[in-house]
Amino acid sequence: MTRTITGLPEQLGAACHLYLDAFPAGDIVAFPIDGIDRVGIPVWVVALFPETADLDGIMPYGVGYGATDEAAILGALGEIAEMVWPTLTLSARGKTRGSYADLVRERGERVIADPLTLCLPAGSPVDRETPLDWVDAKRWADGSSVLVPIDLAAYSAKELAPGYVPFTTIISNGMGAGPDLDWAIGHGLCEILQRDGNGLLFRALDRGVAIDLPESLPAEISDLINRFAAADVRVIPKFATDEFGLANVYCVGVD
Template sequence: MMLETVAAAFRDSLAGEGEITLFRIDGMDRTGVPVVQANLIAAGKPATTGYGYGFSAIQAEVGALGELCEEVHVERRVRDTSPVTGSYAALSKQRTVTDPLTLCLPAGSHYTPELVMPWIEARRWPDGAATLVPLEWIAAYPYQMVHGPAQLITPITSGLGAGLDLEHAIAHGIMEALQRDGNVTG
């Protein structure tokens, strides 16, 4: 698939969400690597920004638009879902639920298995089994938490990934998490 086709598909998937702007920012440094900043400006929301880089301008554009898609598509999913509300203790008696204690809660978290919160169905990889996860682990930003505020973490983009197929998106998500870990521990 031509990268121009991928860029067009990414732009099309954002139609109706706001104004998309792209501009090259590699002229501000001396690395010689094409870098593109993509922005989505939507009324009543903070600007969404993505950065992409590559060996060519189109690779950088695809990367930047992919970053926008990650955030906008997850926002749609969170907004359009009908979350399951309940506690881990109650819900886990009825179906498969991911234990928040396995999700790297912050030190000193007030979590208890009886804490009532919104959950969303997700699919485990690679077996595809359904499991509920706290909705705040899916949102990219606090303002996306339209079904109630996050209670355990600050929603962030770590672990979100876009790709041409599921495996590519998962690999991208893993690399996002590793990049963030390296950024804060180095």
């Protein structure tokens, strides 16, 4: 496979090349956008122009940031992977049609996810008799197979059968990519916790619980805060939640 790569630095580490080598056919275009900002922290946009028909209508791209250009590019490539692979794998994966009740009678309760436990929208008409499209998934705890509604597994409406109406908005929250499976799963789990925590206590719902930073901080954090300060941006870390035993914080800047 040949592809044209425009804008990326010539010297990139192994992790970046793993992504680039794994992507489907198509040209890569990349460019930094931190030049439009005065803070000077590297931010890159990387886009894949796919040639495969399975990705028609989808523009895989990522925006990455980091302490170095390579770290920013790596983050952007990871976001492309999160867009590309769910679409390619789900579109090629077989779907099972039926209601939860019917499938339980055929296969047993353990191997079918009960839709009533899957955070249905308020007032949803979906019940255990509703015909749905299902796809294979794995339970992380023991690796066993389980059927889940495609409504929750799809990355985009492109993966749905013609005329299929999902019972909830297609949500891509919880996507994870990384150099190995554990990394990718951890990335996805942390994204769910991040969005659940600070997403519920953000902007209009901000409780105003600011965090006093200790005098001694890791060098990487101190450097970032100092770079913001040099640009006359005051960073205010805020507490969102410690639900599930993890610290969930977000930062705002006073410019």
